Amino acid sequence: MSAADGAGTGGAGGAGGSGAGARTGAAATARARAEHGVAVLPAVFGDEGRRKLDAILARYPAKSGALLPALWMVQEAHGWVSPEGMAEVAAVLGLTPAYVKGVVTFYTMYHQHPVGKYFVQVCTTTPCNVCGAEDVVAAFLKATGAGALGATSPDGLWTVVESECLGACGFATPVMINDDFIEGVTAESVPALVARYR
Amino acid sequence: MGFPHPPHPRETQVLSRWFGDAEARTYAGWIKRGGYAALEQALGMTREQVIEEVKTSGLRGRGGAGFPAGVKWSFMPRQKTKAHYLCCNADESEPGTFKDREIMRWTPHQLLEGCAIAAYAIQAEQVFLYIRGEFTEPLRIMQAALDEAYARGVLGANAMGKGVRIDITIHRGAGAYICGEETALMNSIEGKRGNPRIRPPFPAAVGVFGCPTTINNVETLSSVPHIIARGGAWYKGLSLSSPKSTGTKLFSICGTVARPGNYEVTMGFPLKELLLDLAGGMRPGRTLKAVIPGGSSVPILTAEEAMDTLLDYEGCVAKGTMLGSGGMIVLDDSVDMVYQVMRLARFYAHESCAQCTQCREGTAWTVKILQRILGGEGRPADLDVLLDLSEQMTGRTICVLSDSCAAPVVSAIRKFRPEFERYLGHGKAAARA
Numbered sequence: 001m002s003a004a005d006g007a008g009t010g011g012a013g014g015a016g017g018s019g020a021g022a023r024t025g026a027a028a029t030a031r032a033r034a035e036h037g038v039a040v041l042p043a044v045f046g047d048e049g050r051r052k053l054d055a056i057l058a059r060y061p062a063k064s065g066a067l068l069p070a071l072w073m074v075q076e077a078h079g080w081v082s083p084e085g086m087a088e089v090a091a092v093l094g095l096t097p098a099y100v101k102g103v104v105t106f107y108t109m110y111h112q113h114p115v116g117k118y119f120v121q122v123c124t125t126t127p128c129n130v131c132g133a134e135d136v137v138a139a140f141l142k143a144t145g146a147g148a149l150g151a152t153s154p155d156g157l158w159t160v161v162e163s164e165c166l167g168a169c170g171f172a173t174p175v176m177i178n179d180d181f182i183e184g185v186t187a188e189s190v191p192a193l194v195a196r197y198r
Numbered sequence: 199m200g201f202p203h204p205p206h207p208r209e210t211q212v213l214s215r216w217f218g219d220a221e222a223r224t225y226a227g228w229i230k231r232g233g234y235a236a237l238e239q240a241l242g243m244t245r246e247q248v249i250e251e252v253k254t255s256g257l258r259g260r261g262g263a264g265f266p267a268g269v270k271w272s273f274m275p276r277q278k279t280k281a282h283y284l285c286c287n288a289d290e291s292e293p294g295t296f297k298d299r300e301i302m303r304w305t306p307h308q309l310l311e312g313c314a315i316a317a318y319a320i321q322a323e324q325v326f327l328y329i330r331g332e333f334t335e336p337l338r339i340m341q342a343a344l345d346e347a348y349a350r351g352v353l354g355a356n357a358m359g360k361g362v363r364i365d366i367t368i369h370r371g372a373g374a375y376i377c378g379e380e381t382a383l384m385n386s387i388e389g390k391r392g393n394p395r396i397r398p399p400f401p402a403a404v405g406v407f408g409c410p411t412t413i414n415n416v417e418t419l420s421s422v423p424h425i426i427a428r429g430g431a432w433y434k435g436l437s438l439s440s441p442k443s444t445g446t447k448l449f450s451i452c453g454t455v456a457r458p459g460n461y462e463v464t465m466g467f468p469l470k471e472l473l474l475d476l477a478g479g480m481r482p483g484r485t486l487k488a489v490i491p492g493g494s495s496v497p498i499l500t501a502e503e504a505m506d507t508l509l510d511y512e513g514c515v516a517k518g519t520m521l522g523s524g525g526m527i528v529l530d531d532s533v534d535m536v537y538q539v540m541r542l543a544r545f546y547a548h549e550s551c552a553q554c555t556q557c558r559e560g561t562a563w564t565v566k567i568l569q570r571i572l573g574g575e576g577r578p579a580d581l582d583v584l585l586d587l588s589e590q591m592t593g594r595t596i597c598v599l600s601d602s603c604a605a606p607v608v609s610a611i612r613k614f615r616p617e618f619e620r621y622l623g624h625g626k627a628a629a630r631a
Contacts, residue, residue, distance in 0.1 A: 067389030106391040108373035127452040169452035
């Protein structure tokens with residue numbers, strides 16, 4: 001299975017028209033895909049996706065306005081924004097894949113490679129930092145088995161990252177696990193929190 | 199309400215009156231609390247009358263810049279030759295600030311009502327409500343309220359049955375502090391990288407999608423229904439100090455403080471009383487070291503300075519800082535000022551859009567130098583290098599992100615220099631554990 005995935009990924013990377021500079025990225029993506037068991041990704045803008053996109057497009061005077069929402073749709077469907085996903089978005093919005101990639105890479109919330117089933121963001125900016133946020137990060141790395149920031153745990157379940165200000169400074173330390181926003185997390189409360197998701 | 203704490207008798211609850219009351223989130227609950235009466239009233243006034251009322255109130259932008267809202271609205275063309283847009287800035291990302299989040303979580307209709315009134319005043323038929331991507335809960339609550347508002351005929355082609363079109367669209371951000379800068383926000387709505395634009399042209403002339411646009415903060419717009427309902431003069435009277443700072447303000451208090459939360463007080467409220475009385479002062483056994491009063495982008499105040507500061511635009515300027523967004527970061531004697539200033543600089547380095555050299559390089563250098571100092575490898579000239587670098591980063595870029603990185607660095611070195619010097623000249627022995 002992993003060999004087939006590797007071949008498929010290589011093909012997709014080539015089809016994206018990547019130059020030499022993108023090869024490392026494609027290789028990293030291929031590795032990440034193999035680790036996460038990701039094979040061919042289904043199209044996002046089929047019948048239902050297309051209808052949803054059309055409703056979004058009706059709200060904007062220019063097609064490009066739907067770019068961020070369309071990328072969110074891709075990430076909701078696939079868990080990340082793959083090169084194929086970017087190409088599909090580019091095609092439906094009449095943009096170039098390079099332009100779409102330029103936008104994707106600007107925003108921190110679009111995952112450019114597969115991540116764990118549970119993506120954990122811990123706020124460590126000053127107001128939370130002085131309330132023990134770095135201990136919360138350490139507790140997550142330990143409890144999830146992810147080990148290092150940005151790495152995925154061997155069971156594929158957890159990726160932990162530090163986040164800059166999550167905008168809930170009075171509720172230190174706020175943590176996001178996928179779309180769940182959890183306030184007042186402490187190093188002590190992390191193990192039970194992780195157990196709830198497992 | 200000092201949410202999440204019970205209301206304090208010294209608060210003046212206008213915006214926060216229904217915080218914590220889940221029923222206020224629903225259309226029926228909002229109507230029961232007098233909601234949408236102000237919108238109905240505004241739609242019966244001329245657009246000029248609405249703008250005049252807001253001008254009379256003295257309401258100033260609550261996102262940080264403090265520009266008078268009514269004046270901003272009056273910059274929009276009177277003769278409409280193309281679409282007009284209103285953008286509501288709900289990208290709340292300034293470290294220390296979490297007030298807009300509570301407004302959206304508890305009183306979504308209050309914000310929708312403010313958006314609708316402002317849209318009417320500036321002849322905008324379309325409002326983009328730009329909510330930062332991480333605010334998943336406010337996003338869900340705002341979307342539910344928006345759906346209800348449409349279902350009840352509050353919004354749409356015939357808003358409130360008054361023959362006016364007012365559409366509101368929620369646009370979800372995707373993780374970028376800089377998109378809270380108004381021109382970056384417009385670029386993000388247009389599906390671009392969130393790079394700030396050079397002004398002029400100003401948004402009222404060339405804004406989102408090339409059309410005249412006004413951008414207002416969540417708290418600013420949420421104040422508008424109250425101003426329409428109770429009158430600009432009433433709002434203006436809500437001030438303990440300067441006639442230039444009027445109304446109430448939500449202060450987000452966080453950091454090493456006993457009762458962090460949002461507190462709504464009138465402009466001119468003494469910082470000392472807000473901190474010690476309402477927010478409960480320091481944690482047991484701790485003393486105050488410093489306060490960053492207006493979100494992390496403003497100069498730091500020492501404990502002494504803070505105890506003597508009046509919380510309004512002029513009061514903060516008098517102390518060499520700014521009211522900003524009202525996000526107040528409290529730092530006690532356990533805090534390593536050098537390390538926390540490095541963390542703030544790291545925030546700005548991470549969030550720089552990298553268009554301007556002074557910002558892209560300057561924020562990164564600031565972090566590197568501070569990390570070097572913290573690692574015990576600082577050089578004697580490092581503090582002067584940081585001050586010089588910060589000066590080069592101030593007032594020279596397209597937006598103020600670069601200045602925002604420099605402000606806490608400069609003020610911290612000036613006011614807490616011995617803390618920096620302790621790391622210097624002792625080699626690795628002085629390094630932070």
